[in-house]
Amino acid sequence: MTKERRTPIRAAGCVLWRPAVSGHGIEIALVHRPKYDDWSHPKGKRKRAEPAEACARREVLEETGQNCALGARLATVHYTVDGRPKEVDYWAARALGGTFVPSREVDRLTWLPPREARLRLTQPRDRDLLDAVVTASRR
DSSP states (O other): OOOOHHHHHEEEEEEEEOOOOSSSSSEEEEEEEEETTTEEEEEEEEOTTTOOHHHHHHHHHHOEEEEEEEEEEEEEEEETTTTTEEEEEEEEEEEEEEOOOOOOOEEEEEEOOOHHHHHOSSSSHHHHHHHEEEEEEEE
16 A cells, blocks of 8 residues: 555535524525535645644635634544545534635535434535534534
8 A cells, every 4th residue: 555545635624604584593505516515614734834723714615605713623533535544624614704605516506494404415424413513513
């Protein structure tokens, strides 16, 4: 196995939330990536020497158009992409405003109540992150 195959892909992202428009509870931002036809939390690869927190904020801005304030540190998720390990550091993040512009990478953004977001998420690992944010928001 080459060194490149053993070295994990490092990435970061957020479970982005905002107070619900209804005034009750929160809404979760999910992005649709046409390349994979999936719904997920905004995330992406870290640039060389980029701190994980900076990457998480940058990816949220690039994929959702939203500025955000990082909150609680969530889990680091581990999985494999094309035989190479990947590690994604996550934070809960409150949306501070912005405008979504569709791109080739992310063509849709939706804000959903947590229960609906949980059903829409493609990967089970993303549901665990959502659950952590919902649990923390009830405290």
